[in-house]
Amino acid sequence: MARLGSLLLFSCVIHTLxxxxxxxxxxxxxxxxxxxxxDLVTSLKDYIRAEExxxxxxxxxxxxxxxxxxxxxxxxxxxxxxxxxxxxLMKRLNTEWGDLENLVLKDTADGFISNLTIQRQYFPTDEDxxxxxxxxxxxxxxxxxxxxxISTGNLPGVRYKSSMTVEDCYELGKIAYSDVDYYHTxxxxxxxxxxxxxxxxxxxxKVTVIDYLSYAIYQQGExxxxxxxxxxxxxxxxxxxxxxxxxxxxxxxxxxxxxxxxSAQEEEQKHVKSQIExxxxxxxxxxxxxxxxxxxxxxxxGEGVKMTPRRQSRLFCRYYxxxxxxxxxxxxxxxxxxxxxxxxxxxxDIISDSEIEKVKELAKPRLRRATISNPxxxxxxxxxxxxxxxxxxxxxxxxxxxxxxxxxxxxxxxxMDTAEELQVANYGVGxxxxxxxxxxxxxEPDAFKELGxxxxxxxxxxxxxxVSAGGGTVFTDVGAxxxxxxxxxxxxxxxxxxxxxxxxxxxxxxxxLVGNKWVSNKWIHERGQEFRRPCALExxxx
Numbered sequence: 001m002a003r004l005g006s007l008l009l010f011s012c013v014i015h016t017l018x019x020x021x022x023x024x025x026x027x028x029x030x031x032x033x034x035x036x037x038x039d040l041v042t043s044l045k046d047y048i049r050a051e052e053x054x055x056x057x058x059x060x061x062x063x064x065x066x067x068x069x070x071x072x073x074x075x076x077x078x079x080x081x082x083x084x085x086x087x088x089l090m091k092r093l094n095t096e097w098g099d100l101e102n103l104v105l106k107d108t109a110d111g112f113i114s115n116l117t118i119q120r121q122y123f124p125t126d127e128d129x130x131x132x133x134x135x136x137x138x139x140x141x142x143x144x145x146x147x148x149x150i151s152t153g154n155l156p157g158v159r160y161k162s163s164m165t166v167e168d169c170y171e172l173g174k175i176a177y178s179d180v181d182y183y184h185t186x187x188x189x190x191x192x193x194x195x196x197x198x199x200x201x202x203x204x205x206k207v208t209v210i211d212y213l214s215y216a217i218y219q220q221g222e223x224x225x226x227x228x229x230x231x232x233x234x235x236x237x238x239x240x241x242x243x244x245x246x247x248x249x250x251x252x253x254x255x256x257x258x259x260x261x262x263s264a265q266e267e268e269q270k271h272v273k274s275q276i277e278x279x280x281x282x283x284x285x286x287x288x289x290x291x292x293x294x295x296x297x298x299x300x301x302g303e304g305v306k307m308t309p310r311r312q313s314r315l316f317c318r319y320y321x322x323x324x325x326x327x328x329x330x331x332x333x334x335x336x337x338x339x340x341x342x343x344x345x346x347x348x349d350i351i352s353d354s355e356i357e358k359v360k361e362l363a364k365p366r367l368r369r370a371t372i373s374n375p376x377x378x379x380x381x382x383x384x385x386x387x388x389x390x391x392x393x394x395x396x397x398x399x400x401x402x403x404x405x406x407x408x409x410x411x412x413x414x415x416m417d418t419a420e421e422l423q424v425a426n427y428g429v430g431x432x433x434x435x436x437x438x439x440x441x442x443x444e445p446d447a448f449k450e451l452g453x454x455x456x457x458x459x460x461x462x463x464x465x466x467v468s469a470g471g472g473t474v475f476t477d478v479g480a481x482x483x484x485x486x487x488x489x490x491x492x493x494x495x496x497x498x499x500x501x502x503x504x505x506x507x508x509x510x511x512x513l514v515g516n517k518w519v520s521n522k523w524i525h526e527r528g529q530e531f532r533r534p535c536a537l538e539x540x541x542x
Contacts, residue, residue: 135430157468307477454526470513
C-alpha cells in the first residue's frame, strides 16, 4: 500500500513536470522537484525497511542453525541417530535452504528502482545544472560576492542557509573552464583548494584542483603564480606528466618575460613625456560614462542611484481616484512617485494576496521559458540575458483576471481592449532580464505589426512577491531603482504623447540573489488611446 501511495503521489507530480524543461529558469517550477525528491526518499525508505526485514529473517535463521549445527557436529552419528533430527536435516537441505536462497535473492529494490527509473526522465538536465551554475557566477559578479561568502552560504536575507562542498566548488570551476572563462575557473578552483587545505574530506584531490587552477592563472598572464602552484603540485605528485612539462615551459616563459620587461623599462625611461601623455589620456577616459553593463550592476547593488534632494522634493504620496472614477471614489488608490523623468509611479496594496494566489495558480501549469523577439528575424527565441518563465492569461478565462484588467483601466484611464494579455513571470536561479526597451524603436518598424494595435504606449508591472535580496527594477539611463514590494504595482509611459519613444525608460530586472520573484505585467498599446491620451503640440511633451 505504501508503494502504491507513493506511485500515485508520483503520478500527480509527473503530470506537473512532464510539460516542462529549463527548470533553472523558474523557482516556481523548481519547487515541483522538491516534491519529486521527497517521493524518492519515501520510496528509498520503503526499500530500506524491506531490506532490514529480510536481513532480520536471515539473521534469525543463521542464529538458529548456528546453535543447531554446533551441537550436531560434536556427535554427528549420535545426533542423526534421532530419526527426527535426520528427517529435519533432509527437510532443511532439500526445502528450507532453497527457501532461504529465494529470500536472499529476492530483490526488494524493485519498487524503488522502477520509481527512480520512471522519475529520472523528468529530472533536470545537464543544461539545467549548467544554467544554475552560470547563474551563481552571474550573481557573484553582479553583487560583487567573493567565493567564500557564496560557499559558506552567508548571503543577505537567507532563511535556509546552505554551504558548498569541495565537489560543488570544483564543479563550478569546471563549468567555467568549459566556457573558457578562466577568471571564474580561478575563483572556484581556489575556493575548492582552500576548503581542502582546511581539512574538508573530499573525493576530489588537491592535485586535480591545482592542475586546473595553475592553468587558469597562466591563461590570465600570471606566470609566477602559475609556476608556484605547479611546483606545489609536483611536491604532491612528482610523476605528474603535464605538470613536469608545464614547469619547464613556465620557467622559460617567465625568464623571457623578465627580459622583455627589463627592455621595456629602458624604453620607458627614454619616453617619460609619452607616458605622462598616456596617463593624462587615461584620466580623461576614466571620466567617460560607464558602460551600461557596469551601470546596470551598480544600480542592482544600490549604488549610483541618482536620487538628489531636488528630485526628492518633486516626489509625493497621495490618494488617487482618476478624476472621480466611480469605482475609485469610495476606495481611492495609494500612489507614490518613484521618479520624475521618466515619471514612474507605484500603486500600493493594488492587488490582494488571494488575487495573487489565483494568478499564480492559473499561470503555473503554463509557465514556459521566456522568449524575446529577434530584432532581425522577428522570431521568438530564448536568450541568456532573460532568465525566467512566463505565461499569458486572458480576461475571459477567470473573473479575477477580468477584474485586474478593469482595475488597471480605471487607474490609468487607458483602454485595455487593445492591450496584450496579462503576462505572468517567475524568475529562476539568478533570474534577470538585462537592459531593454518595452517599445519598438524606429529601426524595428514591424515589432508589433502582427498585433495591429500599434506600439506599446505604457507598461504596468505588478510585484506578486517580496524578494529577500536583489530582483529590483532599474532604469539604467536615468539611474533609478525600484524594489519589489508584494501587492504593489509600478507604471510608466514608454511613449511621449506624440508617439515618439521615451529612451529614458530603458530598464532591466536585476538578478534575484535570494528569494522567489513573481511579477505580472500588462503592456498597453496605442490603439484605442487616441482620446484618452491625445497628442501634445511638442514632440517630447509629457
